[in-house]
Amino acid sequence: MRPTLASIVHHSALKLTVRAGEDRLDVPVRWAHVSELADPVPYMEGGELLLITALQLDAEDPDVMRRYVKRLVGAGVVGLGFAVGVNYDEIPKALVDAAEEEGLPLLEVPRRTPFLAISKAVSAAIAADQYRAVTAGFAAQRELTKQALNDGPEGLLSALAGQVDGWAALYDASGAVxxxxxxxxxxxxxxITPDVERLRERPAPASSVVGGEDRVELHSLGTGRRPRAALAVGTAAALGTAERYAVHSAIALLTLTTERSRSLHAAEQRIGAAVLRMLLAGQPEHARTVAGDLYGELLDAPFRLILAESASASAARAHADGLTHGARPTARSGGGRPRDHSGDDRLRPGQGL
Structure with missing residues (x-):
């Protein structure tokens, strides 16, 4: 997790002392920033520990301090570090009172502690947090990959739910769970199926966040413009860096699985069509060779192929035969004409292509 004001205060080398807002030290610190401007708010992004010496401030004027502290709190500044022994020998009471009134943590910085040391401590803590997140993310990626290989999408979803401390769901191209x-x-x-359906209408890759009893992130899966599937990840709060790595790894693995399954299905269909053509042509041995283990023992048993044509197809065939041989086509009635391709082989009951 990010460094907090408490972790900075407890940094033994900095020797900081809390003068106000002691009950609010658990807030994360995004950065440490030095500014002597009377109004530094335009240059704040929120989450900063602001460090000052009050070079351009009348820190003993209660009205000035109240306005100054109120602006800082409104800008999202999480703490104020005041260096003593530079312009003031101690923190003026007006500033302490204003900080207490607004609930802004106020830290006394001793003269022997340079602002640079505080900035470096915050920067090092942020870097260490990021390193831990990246390391945890790679570990999550390995675990998700292992689960995907061993147990397929179900195993991957189970591992992902554990990584984010929430739940996960996979949807097909129609939006069904x-x-x-x-x-x-x-x-x-x-x-949230309606939200998944709306996501499908957007070009891939697409994502959205859905509110409700959980915070749910939706991500489309697939490499084409139209999503082939979708992933939902529900958590109680926004994802951290490590959790974000896990979700992106899951998206990549599920996309790969989805595209691979589609390619395999198409290949199986092509093999099945080729095998059927060989059987119709009276080449069972070739059909067995091409099919391999795809149909198990189906082609190893005696078989019989029976094809049924609809009345319209039968009439069309008769008409074509009549035109070919110069004869009048004869009409046939009934639901269809069975064509029996029999041989020495017979299909066992309950088996078929």
Whole structure:
């Protein structure tokens, strides 16, 4: 997690002392910034520990300090560090009172502690937090990959739900729920189906955040313009850096799985069509060679192929035969004409291509 004011105060080398807002030291510190401007707010982004010597401030004027502190709090500044022994030997009471009134943590910085040391301490803590997040993210990626290889999408979803301390759901191209983890998340996943359908209408890759009893992130899956699936991740709060790594890894793995499954299905269809053509042509041995283990023992048993044509197809065939041989086509009645391609082989009951 990010460094907090408490962790900075407890840094033994800095020797900081809390003068106000002691009950609000658990806030994260985004950065440490030095500014002597009377109004530094235009240059703040929020989350800063502001360091000052009051070079251009009348820190003993209560009205000036109240306005100054109120502006800082409004800009999202999380703490104020005041260096003593530079312009003031101690922090003026007007500033202490204003900080207490607004609930802004006020830290006394001793003269022997340069602002640079505080900035370096904050920077080092942020870098260490980022390193931990990246390391945790790579560990999550390895775990998700292992689960995907061993247990498929269901295993991946289970591992992802554990990584984010929430739940995860996979949807197919129609928006229907395919799998969830844990199992109790099925109803929550079904409730956001309309949001998944809206996501499908956007060009991939697309994502959105859905509110409700959970914070749910939706991500489209697939490499084409139209999503082939979608992933939902529900958590109680916004994802941290490590959790974000885990979600992006899951998106990549599920996209790969989705595209691979589609390619395999298309390949199986092409093989099935080729095998059927060989059987119709009376080449069962070639069909067995091409099919390999795809159909198990189906082609190893005696078989019989029976094809049925509809009345319209039968009439069209008769008409074509009549034109070919110069004869009048004869009309046939009934629901269809069975064509029996029999041989020495016979299809066992319950088997078929």
């Amino acid at each position: 395919v799998a969830t983890a844990p199992e109790w998340a099925g109803r929550r996943a079904a409730r």
